[in-house]
Amino acid sequence: MRETTELTEAAGRFADRLRAAPQSRLQRGGAAEGLSLARELALRAGRLEEPTGPSRVMPDAGPFAVGDQLAVAAADFAEAWHAACARAASAEQRAALRGQLDEAVDLVRAAAAGSGL
Numbered sequence: 247m248r249e250t251t252e253l254t255e256a257a258g259r260f261a262d263r264l265r266a267a268p269q270s271r272l273q274r275g276g277a278a279e280g281l282s283l284a285r286e287l288a289l290r291a292g293r294l295e296e297p298t299g300p301s302r303v304m305p306d307a308g309p310f311a312v313g314d315q316l317a318v319a320a321a322d323f324a325e326a327w328h329a330a331c332a333r334a335a336s337a338e339q340r341a342a343l344r345g346q347l348d349e350a351v352d353l354v355r356a357a358a359a360g361s362g363l
Contacts, residue, residue: 257320264313
């Protein structure tokens with residue numbers, strides 16, 4: 247199975263940009279974009295861990311915490327993805343997981359591009 251390095255590196259770069267951004271740029275949309283992405287990755291990680299479990303929403307901890315929230319959400323998704331791969335019993339399940347990882351990478355890239363940072 248593919249490794250999650252592409253995801254974690256892309257999320258790490260975006261998280262670093264969020265951490266380094268001044269408050270004025272974060273408030274112009276960078277923080278909202280980062281939080282939206284972190285929430286989506288956390289939701290997807292939760293679905294990988296417990297497909298029928300309750301959805302939990304990542305709280306808004308403020309614009310200066312968004313970089314850390316994104317980094318944690320990406321790492322959680324990567325761990326959940328690896329665990330799901332270990333449980334996958336068929337080629338179809340593994341293919342679906344590869345697709346989910348590709349989607350997550352695309353989400354990170356799109357959010358970084360649209361953040362204005």
